Amino acid sequence: MKEFYRVMLGRGSMYAHECREQGFIGADFDIQQDLTHELPDDWREFNKKFIPIYLQSNPGKSKIAAGLCCGFLWTVCKKIQIGNVVLSPDGKGKYFVGEVQSEYRFIPGADQPHQRQVHWFDETIDRSEMSEALRRSTGSIGTVSQISKYQEELEGLIKGEAPKPVLISTDETIEDPTVFALERHLEDFLIHNWAQTPLGREYDIYQDEENVGRQFPTDTGPIDILAISKDKQVVLVVELKKGRASDSVVGQIQRYMGYIAEEIAEDHQSVRGVIIALEDDLRIKRALKVAPNIEFYRYEVKFDLIKS
Template identity: 30%
Template sequence: MANQENNWWRMTAGHGGSLAIDWLEQDIVTVGWARSIGDFQDQSAEEIVEKSKDAGAGRQVARFLGKTKRGDGMREGDTVIVYAPNPKGLVVGVGEVSEPEYVKHPNLPFDDHRYHRNVRWYDWGTPVSKDELPSNCPQVYTPATLASFGGSREDLKAAVNRAPEIPTEEIESTISLGSSEDDMHVWAMRNLQKIDSDLTVTEHESPIPVGDIDILAEDSDGWVVVELKKGEAGDNAVGQIKGYMNDLKRETQEEVRGILIAEDFSTRVKRAVADDNVDLYRLKLNPSLEVT
């Protein structure tokens, strides 16, 4: 195990914990924003910090890569505590990290998660549910992406070891449960290929001039704009996705199609997209997918 001189960190396994299974199976932790920042290996700490801020990542990427102006980033031998917060909350695993790598073609649902560190997971009996941990368990709240851990390491280890372990094969169903719009995002990012096996997620909440696309994806024909709405999608949802599609097409000069996912659709919405390049999918929470 990492010695006491090394730093301990808390990480969320992608949006809502959507990468928990991938991280466990591949023995890695990752962060995104690679499309905005690029290969870090030939860039200075100053360059990465500035690009991270411009991309809306704050200091997250720079700290993960160990390239900060203060020298307070993650290092080889540090310990990472991985969480999947939505909807039930899991402590996915605890382990020791290696040096960072840039992986050009990651085996992950999100193409921009190219910054990797390999992990040697500790034998702590994880994953466990946060509900099974005592109320005084140190710092089990989850960060947006990455944050330092300042609690008692031994108390955390004792609490996690006492909690019942969740079998790995049950993690996906545990993460998928829930009925909020955040849960819809988590489910969709992991399951877009059930709509079309050619789809690859490129970026979550991708910024363009007219707003943030919920999920930006690609297929063999071009870009795919994916929007998700809890409840019934109405006229505003159609106007929003069409606006994103038109703006992206102007910006890239490439083909763009749309996918609108909601719990239901008004008759006006179905008629409004009948002649457009927008497909509608009904997502029933707890989730299942059916074409309309």
């Protein structure tokens, strides 16, 4: 099955035109060694070996940053397959589009030494032509984002067709598609208004110059929002219910928290969780009675008409 990825080519797309002219995508991350024989099928094995190497080159970085960067590097070098499609922003509102044509190669001394050959199409995609959901996914901070769920829209855009609106999710755990659609926008609202929320008084959304704690990758799926306390002592996992079954949400956040505790958090950091939903949910509240490190928040949607 063909997969689609958004790949940033350097900070601020600084290498995008060079990569297009020379027919490749690439990455760096301060790991200056040939990875040809260092790319296991399981990204966790790669991270276990290379997080210490990354931190040695970047002593001021956190394990969160190291985990993200190593995960992105493994994705560029290993997970993306021949025949997959990549979109890379040009820094001016358009996306170059190409098909991956080779396995990993290492080019010593290059600005982006970890490379994959790509056949770039003549067609580009203008960001303004994308649906709002696709713009959010392709505009997220981070080197790589998986955007295969927008395959139908992307194939249409590559052919020059206008996007079709999509509301319903195919996720079998979704009980209420309408709430699911609403809460996709809630994530955007929380990200942009975090400082005004109760959570924003104690926590900051994790962010550095290259990554942000939104759709943070784990081995059981992406965390909606990853935050860290202002004193850096607590890592917070935030999950939106998104119309899903209550038991599914509770189990998911516990798995995410377990991953963060085992793989990402520093020795001095604890892990807490927050579930956010539109309505009170007795099943979630019952489950959280025996999970004191997870809190439940309900949000309200208000709509006013103001005569002017």
